[in-house]
Amino acid sequence: MNEKLRKAGIKDILELALFTPASYHDYRIKDFIDFEEQLFEAQILKKQKLQKLQKYQAYAKNIQKEIALIFFRTSSYHDYTFIEGATLYIGGKIKKSFGELQLIQPQKVANYKVGKIFPSYKIKIRGDIFEELKSHYLTKENLQNTGLPEDICERLLKIHYPDEEFYRGFKRHGGFYGKYLEALKFTEAFRYMKGLKTKRIYYPSLCKVEAILDPFYEQLPFTPTSDQRKALEDAKSDLAKSIAARRVIVGDVGSGKSLVMFGIAHMVGKKRAILMAPTTILATQLFEEAKRLLPSSLRIALVTSQSKEQDLEDFDFIIGTHALLYRKLPKACVVMVDEQHRFGTEQRSKLKKLVESQEGSPHFFQFSATPIPRTKAMMESSLVDFSFIKELPFKKDITTEVISKEDFKRLLIHIKNEIEQDHQVLIVYPIVEESEHYNYKSLEEASSFWMRYFDGVYYTHGKDKEKEDILQEFRDKGKILLATTVIEVGISLPRLTTIVIVGAENMGLATLHQLRGRVSRTGLKGYCFLYTHDKNNKRLQEFSKITNGFAIAELDLKYRKSGDILSGKEQSGKMFQYLNMAEDKAIVERAKALLDQ
Incomplete structure (x- = not known):
């Protein structure tokens, strides 16, 4: 991408396509007055300096009438631009006043804009240079090379190179409308998910585990919910792969995410799992619960800021707070982070790196108690895999x-x-x-x-x-x-x-x-x-x-824009200019299906 465009914040073709015009101007020359904004080919006849304004008499060749150009604020620019005898293209809305045709504060229109419906952009690049760059980069061929479907490409081109039909519709609706608005929404979703896909890095896993879940279920004093079983099946499938997993397990408050953590630790067994929790209280609770629900053959350690130094090589399941980040950790098959939004991205990646080696990376599971909207999860799934625990072990009243x-x-x-x-x-x-x-x-x-x-x-x-x-x-x-x-x-x-x-x-x-x-x-x-x-x-x-957390996530999306699931940050600002994740699920589905082909 051109350096000038990069400096203006436009880094790729899709971003250029989404950099939409702020307005449109009809600079086609007409031979009649329509009392809307239009273009005049005008020859300056004379200049009059009046008390509070400057007036130029001009002859508009296209309508074959004299018109008065009225300026209330003038500078030296007007003196060397509106010279007697000069022929200029002037844009503005004409009106009748005091028996004459007047243009108030008209604009001189550059020759490259004349003869077309011209899109106006808010950009810190000179207009003619931007038009040249746009015509070079924003072509159907370049748009299709990004992977966008042909119909979307054609609509985007209409937005940037408008015809009469589009222009009339834009004026009538007061903005982008119908299939053109849909094209912008699709492009935003497509670009966002495509960007996430390129960020996803596949590492070889430190271990492959061919696990059986039945022994874990048989020694439990209760029956897991079907959603807990499904999440554990997802994890079981991940652990059997030679590529390190990156999965977010999202569960409503009280849905029993800890059982999934213990199930993963049970499957990994002696190949070791590490679990980081945000507080000493939570880590201690998980430690006590793990000792109750896991077989005594699994050696479990608790690491907090108050813990004594110990050789963690002796343990199969290590549960701790951020104190884990400052200990020498043994190689582990699995790393888990509970309430992942409570830790910064750096803390989470540091924990993972502590147990990484040249041989590969651990399987990485993050647990979140913040249910997320389906559309948001669908988009983020280009970067990570998701499991959802919606069913509660008992109905809360x-x-x-x-x-x-x-x-x-x-x-x-x-x-x-x-x-x-x-x-x-x-x-x-x-x-x-x-x-x-x-x-x-x-x-x-x-x-x-x-x-x-x-x-x-x-x-x-x-x-x-x-x-x-x-x-x-x-x-x-x-x-x-x-x-x-x-x-x-x-x-x-x-x-x-x-x-x-x-x-x-x-x-x-x-x-x-x-x-x-x-x-x-x-x-x-x-x-x-x-x-x-x-x-x-x-x-x-x-x-x-x-009461359902996932229904509340949809409601929250309606009232404020959601942020980055992976960092847990919410933002009240807009992630997208056109896409509405509360309403545009079908558009996101189509974009995702295209990217997954």
């Missing part, structure tokens, strides 16, 4: 209600009733300290109220160095926990039945769903109260009626 200030007394009565039944309550605040920019009480401001009226109140937040000890103590002794969204991922609280989320309208739906997933983990009746100053908030009202 959680009532979600949007409440505000007038409901507070009723909320207090509910909290007292739950505590009397030896249940626990979690209240999530959006900020730790008082802020003049926030119209909700902070965690610190609210703590005095709850401590005054209730016993067994604990509070913690993200920067609290003792938060894991506090959560552990609350689990055993506490009644009410005041926290920030740090609680979104962490300790299992079997007695937790009620969560109150303050300032809920300021949180993403995925975060709200994660928080709601903290309650009713053992089958108890659960309650989620969304406390807001905007009780009629449509987004919260819709959320309160949906």
Whole structure:
């Protein structure tokens, strides 16, 4: 691609095709006045300097009439451009005023634009140079060489080299429309997935495992769900390949992703698996659960920042926090990352590299508790493989209600009733300290109220160095926990039945769903109260009626654009200018099918 285009941010043919005109101008010469923007071939007759404006009398050859060119702001440019006797092409909308035909602030039109419907681009390249580059690179042959279908290529070319039919439609619809808009959407999806495909690197795997799952299932004290079995079958198929797997296993809150982790560790056996979790509490819980569900012949280690140095070569399944990144790790067949969005891309790749060798790479499995929309998953599957765990081991009974200030007394009565039944309550605040920019009480401001009226109140937040000890103590002794969204991922609280989320309208739906997933983990009746100053908030009202995380992911997509699944970052800005992932599933399917051929 030309250097000038690269500097303007256009790196390839598809990006050039998607760099669409901001507007179109009809610079064809007509021999009549249509009182719309049109082009005149005008000879300057004389110049008049008036009090607040400059006026040029001119003869428009194409309509054979005299016209007045009116400028309210002039510079030396006008003096050396609009010279008496000069013939110029002038663009503008004509009107009748004071008995004469006038053009107000008309534009001089360059010769290369004359005689056609001309697309106008917002680009820092001189117009004639950009047109030359465009005509050189943006051809049907070049577009087809990218892999785009012929019909899409033809529509894209119409956008950049418009004809009368397209131009009239663009004006009528006030923008790109119909099959042309569809072509832009298709091209965005196609380019994005094609880019991901080129990023996918296939490494030889450090080990191949021909596993049988039945021995694992037979020693479990319960029956796995069909989705858990399907995810384990996917992993079994991956482990049997000589190419290192890269799979994201996405499961709703409470869907039993940990069972899949243990199933993978069981299949790998003595060839070793490593699992990294985001907190000491979570790593410890996984360690305890693994010891309960895996055979004693598998030696399991727990590595945290408090752990003593030990020779990890002696263990088959190593579970730890980010402390793993600072230990000498033995070669492992499998690396797993739980709650993968809690770790940066660098941390995840560092863990994988710690066990890589010249022989190859470990099979890499990432687990996410943030369900994602089908369309988004379909697009990202060009880079990684996906498994979905949608089925829950038991149906949760959680009532979600949007409440505000007038409901507070009723909320207090509910909290007292739950505590009397030896249940626990979690209240999530959006900020730790008082802020003049926030119209909700902070965690610190609210703590005095709850401590005054209730016993067994604990509070913690993200920067609290003792938060894991506090959560552990609350689990055993506490009644009410005041926290920030740090609680979104962490300790299992079997007695937790009620969560109150303050300032809920300021949180993403995925975060709200994660928080709601903290309650009713053992089958108890659960309650989620969304406390807001905007009780009629449509987004919260819709959320309160949906419990399925994957349906919420679709709803979240409707209200805000999703981001990078692999990094876990959400973005409120637009990833695509034209493609709407909430509505354009069929277009994405067609683009993916073409790329997969």
